[in-house]
Amino acid sequence: MTKHLLRLSLCTAALFAVTPVAYAADYEPPPAPEVGWTGPYIGGFVGGTFVEGNYDNGGDPELSGTGGYGGVLGGYLYDFGGIVVGIEADYGWGFDTTAQNRDPSEAVDMEFDGIGTIRGRLGWADDDTLIYATGGYGWIEATLSGLVGPNSVPDDDQQTHEGWVIGGGIEHRLFDSGLSARLEYLYGDFDGADYTLTDGDQVTGTAAVELDNVHIVRAALIYNFGNLW
Helix, strand or coil: CHHHHHHHHHHHHHHHHHHHHHHHHHCCCCCCCCCCCCEEEEEEEEEEEEEEEEEECCCCCEEEEEEEEEEEEEEEEEECCCEEEEEEEEEEEECCEEEECCCCCCCEEEEEEEEEEEEEEEEEEECCEEEEEEEEEEEEEEEEEEEECCCCEEEEEEEEEEEEEEEEEEEEECCCCCEEEEEEEEEEEEEEEEEEEECCCCCEEEEEEEEEEEEEEEEEEEEEHHHHC
16 A cells, blocks of 8 residues: 555656646747837937028128027827827927127127927838928027117017928837937928117117028937837
8 A cells, every 4th residue: 555655646746847847848928019109208309400590670681500409309109000190299498599690790699598399290110110201380489689779788689489390300219119219300480570679778679580491400319108008
């Protein structure tokens, strides 16, 4: 009887020792979930602005130049299996003087204090790369400063230019994750605005500034939260 119990115990132990190996050999891990473009996203960007404008103070002096800026963006994309649509908003702050008159006698400078846009996006995705067009509403908060009057008194005024922007870009997903890098170009056409400057004798003058051609180039780093759902 004891011999039979010993043999049964050894067989049972051998069965338990072999079974996990068989299960391990048959196990296949579930496939990794596909990472699409659908979902909300946020990011940050840096870039440059290139301005061609003018102002009317009895003549038509040029007001042009370049400047740097950076800011934040956010939006939502929906991937229809290759065709991607979405909406995005962004806002950036200027780093330095953006435009100026090249005539030293004018001494007029303009700074872009802030640039914002609200745009639609339409693109085509090929796995990890998205190529897209974009367009919508934009505005620029700017400060115009200059030396006013016969005594060259410095003064400035801030106004907002509203208009539209259009452009496109390319975005590439990094490390098969929600992180992506983007390079984008925007062209903007904005309404004019009247800036009022006052000299030392409290005599005011108006400079009507036109910003017909604004070019924006920027690079962004973005995280899409859709792959977390």
